[in-house]
Amino acid sequence: MLEIVVKLALVAAAFALLPLLVGQAEHKVMAHMQGRLGPMYAGGFHGWAQLVADGVKFAQKEDVIPQAADRWVFKLAPGVALVPYLLVLIVVPVGPDGQVVLDLGVGLFFALAVMGVGVIGAIMAGWASANKYSLLGGMRVAAQLMSYELPMVFAASSVAMAAGTLSLSGIAEEWRWYWLPWQAVGAVVFFVAGLAELRRPPFDMPVADSEIIFGPYTEYGGLRFALFLLAEYAGIVVLCALTTVLFLGGWKGPFLDTELGWLWTLLKVFVLAFLVIWLRVSYPRMREDQLQKLAWAYLVPLSLAQLALTGVLKVAFA
């Protein structure tokens, strides 16, 4: 019982800390890559206090709900967007031998299912704002989710087939180095589809600020908007953690797997998070038709081919 409580506290701490670290990293990486001066100013050395300043700014803003909005759904939406990612973290293993809060037998499906629920938060926000740009953004969110959910589930299924289990700990346990070339296509498809589900650039058509202001989040301000931002960063952490566990061997490193497993996991998560930020800085936004074409014409066939490859090799070498 005590063990579970400690683990839950650790997950809560990770949930409070990791998204903020990713947010801080995004400020700094973007500042360096694009020569932005703003984020390097607050607090003196390297702009270390930028995130604190952001937090203070969000906290003191007025809490505005548009008059025509659907108040209940409008207020509920940030929670629906944020909480699922917290739930996913419960089943993500950070190390071997039960370094996970809840080792679900169907952990993979739990993670994918719950991540899908988070997207409903953005759709709710888009509809409840009583704003045509928000509505357009909400529709784009929905269209994007429907297209990218399929290749994501296929790619994840491929790993489950290779490992012969749906448990996330079990998958990381079964991982061998030759999975890297074997599951490479699946890994790329999973990561790209995950980025699209999180609506991160270059898949940020739903929030395209230059044409539909900020999509579903246009009418949100202050703490509610901060919750959506937090959900985005938490989503990055969850996506990177899942990719790490499924495709990169989780806690397996060159040495001291048992003792330093959690450190390897964290390291891989942060490398992937850096990649996410790097993509945001370097790729232009994709147009809506390009988004759909990428999903249906490339990712779905690629993930099906990966499934076939996994199945054939699994049977051939079983």
Place this chain on the structure above:
Amino acid sequence: MSGQEIVFTLLGIVAVGSGLLVVTTRQLVHAALWLVVSFGALAGGYLVLTAEFVAWVQVLIYVGAIVVLLLFGIMLTRAPIGQSMDLDSGNRWIAAGVAVATAAVLVTVLVMGFRDAHTPLKPGGGSAEELGASVFRTWVLPFEVLSVLLLASLVGAIVLSRSDIGPRLPGRAGHPGHPGRGGRGEGDG
């Protein structure tokens, strides 16, 4: 009543209650959102019955895909905020009758078929392994028949959505050289 039965009953009440709200609410989008609650309670019911895999697939497919599709459809056509007065169909009494009759048949079958028979719940009884073994060993023929049905509906959907095939209407033959579908979109400028 054991703890499991109490939780199961509560989840059932939530599922039926939110299901009723789906058909009685006067706000279109709220109906879709209540459907999320109903599906969630249903998934909870599966969990209590140790059918873990079915429960999470229920959330993944129904909440994550079907409801999102519904919301997309509603938002694409009309999604008024506030009450709509024209949501009631003239068929609603017939529909209610059919629903009650279906429920009565199902309840009768259950009661007559099983009486007070109990099957012990064992953890892992509905895990992916158990389910996979039973689908692909015992029930492989119905499974294959279902997959043919799904394939047929998939082909049907493709045929319906393609405008470049189908019967040729007199006087509306396609222009030679016209790109038709897949041509450049409006935003390509």
